[in-house]
Amino acid sequence: MPPLVSVGDAPTLVERGRDAAGIALIALLLGIPMIGLSTVDQSGALRVLTRWPLLGVFVAVAFCGRLLLRYALDRLKSRLRTRGRQAAAASARHGRVLTAVGWLAFALALVLPLVFADNRYVVDIATTVLIYVMLGWGLNVVVGLAGLLDLGHAAFYAVGAYAYALLATQFGWSFWAALPVAGLIAAVFGLALGWPCLRLRGDYLAIVTLGFGEIIRVVLVNWTELSGGPNGISSIPRPSFFGLPFAPSGNAPTFASSFGLEFSPMHRLIFLYYVILALSLLTNALVARLRRLPVGRAWEAMREDEIACRALGMNVTNVKLSAFALGAMLGGVAGVFFAARQGFISPESFTFNESAIILAIVVLGGMGSQLGVVLASLVLVLIPELGRDFSEYRMLLFGAAMILIMIWRPGGILAHREPTLRHAAAGGGHA
Amino acid sequence: MPEASAAGGVMPLLSVENLTMRFGGLAAIDDLSFDVPAGRISAVIGPNGAGKTTFFNCLTGFYKSTAGSVRLNHPELGVLRLESLPSHQVARLARIVRTFQNIRLFPKMTVLENLIVAQHNVLQQASRFSLAGLFGLPSYRRAEARAVDKAVDWLRRLDLIDKADVPAGALPYGTQRRVEIARALCADPLLLCLDEPAAGLNPRESGELNELLLRLVKEERLTLLLIEHDMSVVMNVSDHICVLNYGRKIAEGTPDEIRNDPHVIKAYLGEEEEEEEEEDAAGAVQAKAIGART
Amino acid sequence: MALALQQLINGLALGAVYGLIAVGYTMVYGIIGMINFAHGDVYMVGAFIAVTGFTLLAAFGVSSVPFALLLVLAVAVLFTSVYGWAVERLAYRPLRGSSRLAPLISAIGMSIFLQNMVQLTQGARVKPVPPMITGGVDLLTIDGFTARLSYSQVLIVLVTAVLLVAFTWLITRTSFGRQQRACEQDRTMTALLGIDVDRTISLTFMLGAALAAVAGVLVTIYYGVVDFYIGFIAGIKAFTAAVLGGIGSLPGAMLGGLLIGMIEAFWSNYLSAEYKDVATFSILILVLMFRPSGLLGRPEVEKV
Known part of the structure; x- marks a missing residue:
């Protein structure tokens, strides 16, 4: 008599086949209307185009892929079961390793433009x-x-960018003067958005911020007198090297002439690189420091349990607003740059997709982890770049990567x- | 002390008058009046759904009560009317700090961090809009050191010091309860409200809890208000007990008085079992309470 | 007067479409407590299936409009609900029980994926569909303006009304409806009672997708143009409708949809068409600020 309950039996080949066939059927159903059939516009009328061989390939790939995936997952699971506990011990050393990686990344970032001084693409x-x-x-x-x-978040990015563009083109402000002012303007927008959202929780907040981002974008598209409408604002002045422009030598002193260098367009690119590196390092230092202050601990405590915070006498309203304002300000500064x-x-540059990408960077990186953000930015910027050879697939890959990374590590890459x-x-401790 | 009330003649720290809380048509608390004497341990007991936690939520500003008043005799600020204060002000101004029935720690933060967060208002003031903190001014650093000392002191006294750097969510249940109490103590309460502090504790742990509560009242001169199902805790430590059923107060008095109160026995055992009143009431109450917990 | 009547009719038709999509949001939110971020794109997939379906039928020389309509509706519902199933299976189920953010991100990933997949396989250009249902009734002429009720508008309102009745029956009277409502209240307890929670959640996603497919078909007939980007804006508006009506409430979703449709129609006509999206989002923010439970939703008591 077979046992009533059996544990850990590997599935038979037939079971695997049936499972994969199920997936293949789903793939077929998903594929028929999208891969198998398509419509093309022919002299004003639509005509149906069929691609059955491609659909066949798709279904076959789904079948084989499922078989292989299940097999690999089962193997992985049984192997993980045998050595499950090592992970716990490793996490104690985690912190120090990450700090080392952080410094290494910093060193690499510092020397990168010097190594690739001629490579415009890399910089x-x-x-x-x-x-x-x-x-x-x-x-x-x-x-x-x-x-x-x-x-x-793209809304604050947009506010910063437009604030600088307007200050520079209309009032002749320099990059360095506009930087803090545009940041403050973005912070005010952050407060304006934060205030109505105070009572909202979770997904409601997400959808309201999404709506706010769209409002800003729609206003930018339609308020032509201010923003130039869909055409945007062009010939925004580039930052100078503390007053010395990056330009071919002319009458006025330029960066190249002052330093006795031959003019090269790369100078400005490298300078811009160091500006954003400095800005982001400053951001990192600020955020890392704030995290160790009461306000930073209050942010984290609020994330963990808002009700407990209130029961301890914390004014959650102020805590939320401070987070919104600071986040918006940093986004605005990035926008200026x-x-x-x-x-x-x-307005094209500040669509919902942009907000989604920034959020994806934070969540994929591991919430709250500063190094995780760096890693996720690398992954998310490089995936589309690597996919450039088949560039139409870039965003497709991007979407797929977001799903897969979340399934693989729901807590983010560095949790x-x-x-x-x-x-x-x-x-103080005896430990 | 001429008044031989159940409060034992001590001046009340907190007076609840005609408090009513309705959800739709249902009165979760119905015209409750009740005094919490200063420097004593008071307990609110009652069968499940009697409105005990709702009472705590009204008291601490999480719910806005439908009617009635809650007044606190603050030693420095005079009489405060709590029903008009938002929850964080109840904790900050009135210094009423509570724990929760289903523990609410900050699970990813360490135990020490949890206790530091409880001192947020003091530290936030010292950090002067974070500026003093950002520049690491000595005034802020001293304030932070004081906060850490205070936290470490409580951790030592509650025997939690080896857990200081452990994420709170990783601790066993009974330890989490103690951390929550330690955290509440760091917030410097006048009145500490504990919502079922003994729930989920084993007999040894609940014995330790008894000792801790008695010590807090004796050494810190704290006033405690408990909601509790565990009769061994309630009967052993409380000076004063208020019994709720269906949102109404059905009895109030010392543990001995409550033990022998026919209304209480009826509430716990139900109407149809009135003939059992002759039995050992205290034992019955306890048995029923234990039954309710398991 | 005639102009106002016309806006009322247009708003009703538009609102019915929003309402159909909103029901999908509301059901999914009810059962797993999360916004299905890819729902708008599922609706877009439905619209594309409708385009292909109508073109195919035209190529085969099917000229009976009711037959073509029914067939395309059935096919769109079938295929789109498979998409609904796949969204749940890939983006939500593996992440059930992790933080609230993780499924949101995977769903946004799914939304980006679907949009780009459709753009790749079906082309980025706007698809024109020749009008199938023409004609209508002139209702009222004042000052040279004639308010007109087109037959496609009648169709939209009729189909929506029938579906709403059918869905109310499904949720309140059938065993699936009971299981679904049980899952909304307490998933663990429902599972303990021997109900397949996974299956119930999958079915909820599929039903939502089916309604979105119907909305997609109706929009294809009504507007005659479809592109891969329609899901995003329609999705947010439908979500606004669901929130306005009270999330979790079926009649609420419909009512919210109708209100959003009307507001949009009147706003475009009397104020400014460019800012009609701003109007919708502002309503969303105002509702959430002052009445987070929506018009027909039950107020939520904060659990302490």
């Missing part, structure tokens, strides 16, 4: 990564530390949390 990509790092660190305050789900680097901005203070380190 450009690195600058883009750093913009996302900065945006991620700003949003990390709101989402990662304070636990407030913000899907409209973005506008100055591009020289041209339009480690470093305490803000330790009893043992203070010398």
